[in-house]
Structures are given as structure tokens and as C-alpha cells.
Amino acid sequence: MDTAHRREWEERKILSRDKEKEGAGMKIYILEQEEGLAAMTAYGLETERESVETFREPDRLEEKAEQDTPDLIILYEGSGDAWAGEQLGSLKSGPAASVPVIVIAKEADEREIVRGLDGGADLFLHGPVSVVELYAYIHAVVRRIEGADAKSGELRAGSLRILPEHHQVFAGGQEIDLLPSEFILLEFLIRNEGCVMDNRQIAGELKKDGRGMSPGTVKIRINALRKKLPDGKNMIHTVRGVGYRFEVEK
Structure with missing residues (x-):
């Protein structure tokens, strides 16, 4: 052997x-x-x-x-x-x-x-x-x-209301149409609000959790979320040379 x-x-x-x-x-x-x-x-x-x-x-x-x-x-x-x-x-x-x-x-x-x-x-x-x-x-x-x-209760981030159990996202009462991979990434970012991670680190954390997503896909989906979410560009920040940070003004 x-x-x-x-x-x-x-x-x-x-x-x-x-x-x-x-x-x-x-x-x-x-x-x-x-x-x-x-x-x-x-x-x-x-x-x-x-x-x-x-x-x-x-x-x-x-x-x-x-x-x-x-x-x-x-x-x-x-x-x-x-x-x-x-x-x-x-x-x-x-x-x-x-x-x-x-x-x-x-x-x-x-x-x-x-x-x-x-x-x-x-x-x-x-x-x-x-x-x-x-x-x-x-x-x-x-x-x-x-x-x-266990964490199926709704999440809130600024104007966003997220229902993990139903894979739904609302902004001001209006539902936002997200792809499953975009929803997975958004939920991850919200649960890790304030943390700075690059696309490889995010992909690695998702893989540990049983959700395969390549670093390239993470980058594409972040760009999509910035366009689809109201004020998305001001929620998902780029920390130059370091990575991304999800943060909502309190």
C-alpha cells in the first residue's frame, strides 16, 4: 500500500x-x-x-x-x-x-x-x-x-432586507432579482460586514462552507451586485491593494 x-x-x-x-x-x-x-x-x-x-x-x-x-x-x-x-x-x-x-x-x-x-x-x-x-x-x-x-431569520443592511430561507432580497419593499450565486455572495458579505477580503479569500471561505465559487466568479458577481443593489457601489467598497469590504452607513 x-x-x-x-x-x-x-x-x-x-x-x-x-x-x-x-x-x-x-x-x-x-x-x-x-x-x-x-x-x-x-x-x-x-x-x-x-x-x-x-x-x-x-x-x-x-x-x-x-x-x-x-x-x-x-x-x-x-x-x-x-x-x-x-x-x-x-x-x-x-x-x-x-x-x-x-x-x-x-x-x-x-x-x-x-x-x-x-x-x-x-x-x-x-x-x-x-x-x-x-x-x-x-x-x-x-x-x-x-x-x-438556524440563521434563517431575516438580515438587514441599510435599505436591504434579506430572507435567507427564501433566497429573497428587498430594497424599500421592492424585490431585487438576483442569481443564486449573487445571493450567496451578498449573504456572505452581509454576515461579514466590515471585514476586508480579496476575491481569493472570499472564494476560499465559500468553499469551506460547501459553496464552490472561483475567485474570478466572485469578482464578476461583486460587479453585478454593485449594479443591481440600490447604492450598491457605496455598500461594497474596494480597498485598493487589499480586497473588498461590505459596509453600510449607520
């Missing part, structure tokens, strides 16, 4: 021991276009005491989700992004609309990742992903959602 495999094996032993302490695992559904990876992932997650079921047909998954809602769905994207986009849209408009979804893609550029996040994916990963790494990502997503539920 080489060093890398030994390290992964040791990590999995630790995770398994933690799982025994926690009790029963999560219910996870896996949807894949091309057979092979889902079976390996299912086996790996089942060793961590998760309950896993795999599907090749989206209709079957949605039918099962309507009868028995899972805690999380993993969507394996094949060689083309059309299939993944269609299935993600279908999942988020059906009985599994409230279930977090992780997309794992063989190939994906930044635009595709942004489309996936804006289409409702909670996390977009480049494959292949080891079971240990995926397991960590799964729990990061679950922690984020549980944390969001």
Missing part, C-alpha cells in the same frame, strides 16, 4: 469511527448518465454507514424522492453538459426541489460551474473525487444548510 492510499485508508477509519458514534447515516440518491462511477461511490459511502441508492433514469429517482425524500442527491455529469443541466432543472422543480444536490463533472469550465450553481446545484465538483474527499464535501453542504436553517 503506497503512502497516498495508506493516508486515505487511515482517514476512512477515522470517519468510520466518528460515524459509529453519530448513529445512522444519511439517505443519499445518486443519478448518473454513464454506468460505473456511481457504484463505486455508493460502495464507498455505504462503508461510512450511509444509505445509498443509485439511479440511471431521472424519472425513477423523482418518483422515489416523492415517496421517500433523501437527505442529498449526487448528480454525475457525463461527457456533455446538456444532460446534467436538464436533470438539475428537473430535480429542482420536482418533489426533490428542497434537497441539496452535488454535481460531479468529468469536464467543466468556469462558465459551466456558474451555470450549475445558478441552476440550483449546492456544490459543483470536478471529477474524479475520492470517497474521503466527497464525504467531507457532503458534510460541508449539510452543515451549511443546517446552519442556514
